Amino acid sequence: MARSKEFDESVVLHKAMLLFWEQGYEKTSLQDLVEHMGIHRRSLYDTFGDKHSLYLKALDRYGDLMSAALKSEASRGNSARQALRFIFDFMIEKGDDMPLGCLFVNSAIELAPTDEQIDGKTSQGFQGEEQLIADIIRRGQQSGEWGAHHDPELVAESLHNSLVGIRVLGRTSAGKEKLHRIADASLAALDK
Known part of the structure; x- marks a missing residue:
């Protein structure tokens, strides 16, 4: 008879995600994962x-x-x-319970060049974020906030690139004031 799991899979996966986010893939050992997740090595492999x-x-x-x-x-x-301002502010001000930076950005830098699966996951994540931004731009064009001369996909790519840069700078000693200035300048492009 199989033993039931003595842990919540979602909770321990979240712990692993936070550890990978903070330390990166290569610097995170199996022992680090076992200790941080609070499960046995065998349970990690089985699950x-x-x-x-x-x-x-x-x-x-x-x-x-x-x-x-x-x-x-x-x-x-x-x-x-x-809506766009709230997205930028969230990326800059996100809570203390979250590691600095972005797991997608970290993964893209550390692993995507040599791992097709990681590249696929990070690209998919970035595309989803760009799509959300493009949809918001379209909504702004429909409401008259911005002119129809803007290509929503192109502007979304540019704004997303700024968000990625903000996430990278967020891991450095750059102050939040600087990150907000970058956000302001990026969003001002929609007013032209």
């Missing part, structure tokens, strides 16, 4: 497979959480402009 498989699942979890968070932030806005 998630090897370290790489666990990392892919952690990226999926991160993608789901970020997608939900960004959509939630955008929905708080009374206007398209405010």
